[in-house]
Amino acid sequence: MSYKGIIFDLDGVICSTDEYHYQAWKALADRLGIPFDRERNNLLRGVSRMQSLEIILEKSDKAYSEEEKAAFAEEKNTLYRQLLGQMSTKDLSDDVKDTLQALRAQGLKLAIGSSSKNTPFILERIGLGDFFDAVADGNCITRSKPDPEVFLKAAEFIGENPGDCLVVEDAHAGVEAARGGGFDCAAMGDAKEDPRATYHLEKFSDLLKYV
Numbered sequence: 001m002s003y004k005g006i007i008f009d010l011d012g013v014i015c016s017t018d019e020y021h022y023q024a025w026k027a028l029a030d031r032l033g034i035p036f037d038r039e040r041n042n043l044l045r046g047v048s049r050m051q052s053l054e055i056i057l058e059k060s061d062k063a064y065s066e067e068e069k070a071a072f073a074e075e076k077n078t079l080y081r082q083l084l085g086q087m088s089t090k091d092l093s094d095d096v097k098d099t100l101q102a103l104r105a106q107g108l109k110l111a112i113g114s115s116s117k118n119t120p121f122i123l124e125r126i127g128l129g130d131f132f133d134a135v136a137d138g139n140c141i142t143r144s145k146p147d148p149e150v151f152l153k154a155a156e157f158i159g160e161n162p163g164d165c166l167v168v169e170d171a172h173a174g175v176e177a178a179r180g181g182g183f184d185c186a187a188m189g190d191a192k193e194d195p196r197a198t199y200h201l202e203k204f205s206d207l208l209k210y211v
Contacts, residue, residue, distance in 0.1 A: 089127040170188050
């Protein structure tokens with residue numbers, strides 16, 4: 001199929017910040033005395049910061065107020081942003097960089113669709129601050145994946161219909177969001193075998209086979 005636009009998730013697709021998320025959530029959970037490991041961390045993939053916090057707090061024997069939860073979420077984000085400060089253009093692989101340039105050369109509109117409110121900061125760190133035609137992120141949505149809102153916003157921002165855009169995702173919640181919004185979806189990483197995906201990518205550059 002001929003697409004007019006490609007919408008990319010950020011974490012795990014363009015670059016990987018999963019380890020930084022894990023370290024920040026782990027530090028918070030340890031301080032609160034809540035058990036948290038990498039298996040539990042997998043439940044947080046593709047969901048918002050507050051939803052992630054609720055999943056962590058399920059293992060707590062204490063009840064927390066909304067004010068305390070907001071403070072916890074801010075504490076985690078502060079730790080996470082400190083870790084993100086370590087990122088640089090070295091965190092953008094040649095495979096991703098070369099593929100993005102090839103897609104740009106084809107005249108496709110390129111956008112980001114990420115639930116993260118730190119998306120602009122991350123893009124700046126890896127040298128893509130001004131690369132994409134549009135960025136839809138946690139700062140402009142009210143519902144996170146698997147709701148399709150972020151992808152619908154991205155399509156709106158580049159002036160294209162969902163049916164003319166391809167979403168690239170690595171999380172099952174993201175695949176569900178894409179398909180629910182009427183998008184074709186190329187899945188990679190943890191979601192590459194998701195049967196709901198239109199295409200299955202072994203590596204990022206496999207995307208060039210389908211556009």
